[in-house]
Amino acid sequence: MDGPTLHTALDKIASEHGEVTVDFPADKVSLSLTELSARSRRIAAHLHGLGIRQGDRVGALSTNEPDFLLVLFALSRLGACVCPLPMHSNEGAARLVGVLDDAGIKDVVVSSRLARMLPFIEEALPGRRVLGAAEILAHGGREEADEVSGTDMAAECEIVLQYTSGSTSHPKGVRLTHANVLATLRAIREGIRLTPADKNANWLPLFHDMGLFGTLTGILTGVACTIWRPSAFVKDPARWLRQFADGGYTISPMPNFAYDYLVEAVPADEAASYDLSRWRVAFNGAEPIAVDSLETFFGHFAPAGFDPRVMLTVYGLAEATLAVTFPPLGRGPRFDWVDRAALAERGVAVPVERTAPGARGLVGVGRPVLGMNLRIADPDSDSGVVLDDRSVGEVQLRGLSVTAGYVDDTGTLTQPFTADGWLRTGDLGYLADGELHITGRAKEMLILRGENYYPDDVESAVRTDEAVHRRRCVAFVHQEHHEHQEHEHGRGRHGDREFMVLVAETDRPEAEHTALADHLRTLVRKSLGLHDLRVVLAAPDTLPRTTSGKLQRLAAKRDFANGR
Missing domain, CATH: 3.40.50.12780 (ANL, N-terminal domain)
Known part of the structure; x- marks a missing residue:
């Protein structure tokens, strides 16, 4: 190289x-x-x-x-x-x-x-x-x-x-x-x-x-x-894992959902028949990493000799070619439990006990890789106002692998750089003890009647429910336009109503949908105190996804608005 x-x-x-x-x-x-x-x-x-x-x-x-x-x-x-x-x-x-x-x-x-x-x-x-x-x-x-x-x-x-x-x-x-x-x-x-x-x-x-x-x-x-x-x-995730184990492979790059698939595909009483002791680096990246996914995987495959310390929770993006941050090799994932409300409303990662009401667990994704510089900056400023530790801001990058920009033959595409030359990733996160934690995407932050919500907070309240197909669900805010009468003058005028929408895939029969929607609504209310929520149940494999398997919240929002 x-x-x-x-x-x-x-x-x-x-x-x-x-x-x-x-x-x-x-x-x-x-x-x-x-x-x-x-x-x-x-x-x-x-x-x-x-x-x-x-x-x-x-x-x-x-x-x-x-x-x-x-x-x-x-x-x-x-x-x-x-x-x-x-x-x-x-x-x-x-x-x-x-x-x-x-x-x-x-x-x-x-x-x-x-x-x-x-x-x-x-x-x-x-x-x-x-x-x-x-x-x-x-x-x-x-x-x-x-x-x-x-x-x-x-x-x-x-x-x-x-x-x-x-x-x-x-x-x-x-x-x-x-x-x-x-x-x-x-x-x-x-x-x-x-x-x-x-x-x-x-x-x-x-x-x-x-x-x-x-x-x-x-x-x-x-x-x-x-x-x-x-x-x-x-x-056939189980068959692939058998080939991986029997072939003595040591490295694998996978997104978070793949680890869920493996747990689902391999019965607990068969896990010990796989020899995963030679797995040296299990990359986990390319999409948000969930604490419960990791802990479930670790427990499920402990009898197979899987060592949690080989799980490498990483962060990267195409604009940086790929790799941005890695945690120390052999340490295993680190979880940071913070106050959910303070994170969403004030943009501050206040540490709390895991068992505290409203605690949100975030997975550390390490420190900058070789040749990469990283800062957390005010997303509303183009002059590089760097924020303190545990303050949420935009992840910004400079380094040898960072692109010079997007293809733009027309000269109309906004290039992803600050005035002082740092790459704007659009990702929100904070540093704690030098380690990066990703909290969400700036474009996906949900604001409902002046209150901020991370979509992942809404989704995580229901994602692990057994009725949700393969943990697939997305949340977004929808603004409904309608006309109503203004009594004084008798004129029709436009009014707007905003509400949160949760779309979840399920394979449950339609006769159970009303009860299931009520159940999921209750889970979100208990977790976030959010009452104005519309639950939409969709058939398996219908939520829009990218070519790499990520769920597309904004595309789902457009589909909902267009009656699909």
Whole structure:
């Protein structure tokens, strides 16, 4: 990772650990680092022959398969940039076209596994050149083919255009250079003391930052990696865990919901049959981390030899390439219990006993990683007013892996920086003893009749109820417009009524919905003293989610407002 570019880092590690493999069980393919290096040179030559040049952005529509990595490193050698395209979204083709227009992408590579979709993709993307990866990769398999080792370029050249997940706004294209990517990979490697003796397991999509950069960290450290398809985990978490345990894997990146899925999938009396004692680093990030999820997982898999100290609760975001804060290795999660009302109303994290009425538990996500600087600043000030410990403000960043900004060919997109050059994350949090705690998103703070509520406070009151499907629920404030008569003048006028909405997924029959809604309403009232709450029950898997699995509160709010 000391070279200026991804492909120079790959060539170096391949010369030292060329026999190490990246395995794709679904494709029954093992790709050694020597092969990855050599084939990407030949693919680069073929792409150059197709007219792809330094500075070009190329879309990559791919599942978790070898094609993506081969094309990524080939584009690196040409000084071009890859834009990982998500496989699905609420807006489908329209969103995909929007991304391509936004980024000025003329060429889209479609992976071998998606070859059957080529005619439909070509029809959906008029005016673009759609390239089948199967034909491109065939050239990479010919040892006599021409090669491109690497175009002369600076570390400041773009290599990845990473679109944000869109959990609180429309996705935006984050421009990442070779220097940005290598900085985050170094930070991850140092933060977990990764060595070739480890074994990396990943089922997260490679178009998602945690899946992509977690995998690249392993590859460029000479670590054996196995990349499953996301469906391998989501459809059968217990089977995936069996493969993980039996395969002796030591590292895995997962979001919080995955740990809930594992508890749900493995019966308590079977947990001891899994040997999880070799699990060295269990990353937990990419979405809010829940105290009850962690404690339930620890208790459930204690008979399997899972050590809570290997759970690494982390914070990151696409605008910082990935990694922002890690806790100390081997410490285990740290919980900070604070007064819920003081946190929401005054923005102060007042410590309380766990058993105190209104206590909220927040999971520490550590300190800044190598090369990262962090401050908690007043979100309403653009001049960097830094707040005291235990005061809630916006998490702001500077560092080697922080983007130079979003793609914005029109010049109309607001760039995410303060006047003094710090990245505005939009996340709210506080520092306690130097450790970061995330309290929520600034855009999602709920204000109801002058009182502040974190949506997570409303959701956590019901999330663990057995009737809530896979803990999936979202809360938001809805403003209802209506007309009423003004008696004095007899004129109709518009009036507004605000109320909190809680949407929860459930698989309970409709005949039970009225009683269940009353039950969930009571749980929220007891927890928060909130009376004006409308509970909406939805079928499983109907709440909008991002491509990485995060629930989209704002999209759910729009759906509710539009009668969906």
